[in-house]
Amino acid sequence: MAKVTLEKVSKFYGNVEAVKKIDLEITDNEFLVLVGPSGCGKSSTLRMIAGLEEIDEGKIIIGEKTVNELEPRERNVSMVFQNYALYPHMTVEENLGFSLKIAGMQKNDIDKRVAEAAGILDIDEFLQRKPAQLSGGQRQRVAMGRAIVRRPDVFLFDEPLSNLDAKLRNQMRTEIKRLHQKVKTTIVYVTHDQVEAMTLADRIVIMKDGIIEQIGTPLELFETPATKFVATFIGSPSMNMISSTIKKDQEKYIMITEDGLNIPVPKSKQDVVKEGQKISFGFRAEDIVPLKFGNKPSQSWGHKSKVNLSEPLGTETLIFTNFGKIEIVSRMFTPELVRAGDELDFALNLERTYLFDDETGKAL
Amino acid sequence: MKKFLNGPWVLLLPTVIVLACVVFLPLLISLWTSFTPFKLTRPDTLYKFVGFRNYERLFGNYDFWVAFGRTVLFLTIALNLELVFGLGIALLINKITYAQKTLRTLMMFPMMFSPILVGFQWKYIFNDNIGLLNNFLREFGISPKPWLVDTFLANMSIMAAEIWSSTSVFAILLLAGLMGIPKDPIEAAKVDGCNSWQVFKNITLPFLMPFIFIAMTIRSLDVARAYDIVQMMTGGGPAKRTELLWTLISRTGYVDAKMGLANAMSYISIFLSIAFTFFFFYKLMEARKILSYD
Incomplete structure (x- = not known):
């Protein structure tokens, strides 16, 4: 249990700056998820906290101690790797107890801790097996057990679920969340999967090209994305995004899309835009629905268009249609059948649209 | 005979012949000579079988x-x-x-x-x-x-x-x-x-x-x-x-x-x-x- 502080931390690979002067404060017992596309520097950041990569610039502080010069073994962190990284020549029991044995702990104390961890993770029956005799999910559990027995200050997870199939991944995700509630330790978790990030995190850090785009709770990121990247990265299906230009039309600002559609700028955003500004205009799938299957929002914009494709998923139906030449997706929660080729009136809820400046990528 | 000529054995035959010539035959001959008092200077000794005499001698041979x-x-x-x-x-x-x-x-x-x-x-x-x-x-x-x-x-x-x-x-x-x-x-x-x-x-x-x-x-x-x-x-x-x-x-x-x-x-x-x-x-x-x- 400890907080972790990163101060202006940078990492270079040759001339490439993989992590660019990031500042981050992880509070005690927090479940923090680092998420971003591959190559965004999230894994490098995690490995610097673990001590597996050198910190080229800046400082990392775990608890009260600056750990820059400390070996991994001196940092009291444990790490769960993507490929499990179990020791193939040891049984599950030996894998779990290895770190304690290295630390010079008494045999019966080790057994006690191992039994406790095995109990938490439900792997008691495999203790005498070798990793090769376990399934992927079981191996991942052993890897987590190996991290738990040490009672570290910080848990580090490096994409622990990427190697599992979809069903197992959902199951293990829940278990990781439960584990955090049981062992109450600071967790730093790296993933490229935004669903994992949303479901697990207390706070999410979104990274791109070595910098932090936004830090916030899952709902904050979803409701108030700071940048266009965050807006499209968080949420599934991803936010519809249309490039357009701001024009003044009878004292009010409107957006003209590349295909010439005129859409009014929402009232709340009238003051922040200016004539001629290039923007991206975004809205989520659930904020544009076929008029006949939903309620008309108070501030809306209507558009008649043909359905390209519909994906009925039971609780919801995804409808793909065009705004000019750009395909957008609409999500309706009414269990009505929509067929490709149907012509529908769509209503866009203007109050729930997001405007991003094209130059800076920042939200307006 | 026809069956043999069409079978897989005939395909293996060249290998078997080569192996026999360069491995099995020399091995057999050398094994045979170890049961004879064969001296390079007296070729006729190659055909004189003495059983395990060479081996018996070696077991008592200090230098060996x-x-x-x-x-x-x-x-x-x-x-x-x-x-x-x-x-x-x-x-x-x-x-x-x-x-x-x-x-x-x-x-x-x-x-x-x-x-x-x-x-x-x-x-x-x-x-x-x-x-x-x-x-x-x-x-x-x-x-x-x-x-x-x-x-x-x-x-x-x-x-x-x-x-x-x-x-x-x-x-x-x-x-x-x-x-x-x-x-x-x-x-x-x-x-x-x-x-x-x-x-x-x-x-x-x-x-x-x-x-x-x-x-x-x-x-x-x-x-x-x-x-x-x-x-x-x-x-x-x-x-x-x-x-x-x-x-x-x-x-x-x-x-x-x-x-x-x-x-x-x-x-x-x-x-x-x-x-x-x-x-x-x-x-x-x-x-x-x-x-x-x-």
Whole structure:
């Protein structure tokens, strides 16, 4: 249990700056998820906290101690790797107890801790097996057990679920969340999967090209994305995004899309835009629905268009249609059948649209 | 007959004939000669069957068993030293990031020389009067040593030559092993609290064991038939002080012309190689099982 502080931390690979002067404060017992596309520097950041990569610039502080010069073994962190990284020549029991044995702990104390961890993770029956005799999910559990027995200050997870199939991944995700509630330790978790990030995190850090785009709770990121990247990265299906230009039309600002559609700028955003500004205009799938299957929002914009494709998923139906030449997706929660080729009136809820400046990528 | 000509056997026939000519037939003839008092100078002795007389004589032959024992000792010491040096070199080369390929190639230079030349080269280094080493010692006022004459020193000198020429076999095989070890378990061990030595002992070494045993197998076969370097440096002498199995066998067969006896010696010696190969293969299988391969 400890907080972790990163101060202006940078990492270079040759001339490439993989992590660019990031500042981050992880509070005690927090479940923090680092998420971003591959190559965004999230894994490098995690490995610097673990001590597996050198910190080229800046400082990392775990608890009260600056750990820059400390070996991994001196940092009291444990790490769960993507490929499990179990020791193939040891049984599950030996894998779990290895770190304690290295630390010079008494045999019966080790057994006690191992039994406790095995109990938490439900792997008691495999203790005498070798990793090769376990399934992927079981191996991942052993890897987590190996991290738990040490009672570290910080848990580090490096994409622990990427190697599992979809069903197992959902199951293990829940278990990781439960584990955090049981062992109450600071967790730093790296993933490229935004669903994992949303479901697990207390706070999410979104990274791109070595910098932090936004830090916030899952709902904050979803409701108030700071940048266009965050807006499209968080949420599934991803936010519809249309490039357009701001024009003044009878004292009010409107957006003209590349295909010439005129859409009014929402009232709340009238003051922040200016004539001629290039923007991206975004809205989520659930904020544009076929008029006949939903309620008309108070501030809306209507558009008649043909359905390209519909994906009925039971609780919801995804409808793909065009705004000019750009395909957008609409999500309706009414269990009505929509067929490709149907012509529908769509209503866009203007109050729930997001405007991003094209130059800076920042939200307006 | 027609069935035979169309069957798979006919396709295997060329291989079978070649193998018979170059392997089975010579083996059979040599086995036969070991039951005869065959002397190269008296061809008619080839047809005189004497049963196990050659073998019986060998069991009481002091010189043979001394050479046998010396070969085992030589093999044990040389293999272990080569392992230690080879592992050291492999670990060092694995660490460096700059000019690794160049060093890997340089490392294999000794393997590129003919063993006969290696023998010559070391013979001159260790020579009593004009040798490099003794001249070097004289420069520093140390009295020269009889490197190739003294029993202990002569055996050590031969071993030095053998180790110099073949340590790179170990180094290259172990380096291949090191480069194939997955990175994750090593990083996991570092985070789990291991220092470098503990990582090596608990993770790297178990992963390396199969490679060590493969190298051991190859080199045990090599060293058990050591002949050329010894023959060049001392010829088994002086006074049989450095006699190994194959210098003894070749002298018995070609100098003394007692081919029957020499072949009997060879058959006994082959058991030595088989025993070592069997032992190392068994260990190899075990090491692989520990790692849950197969």
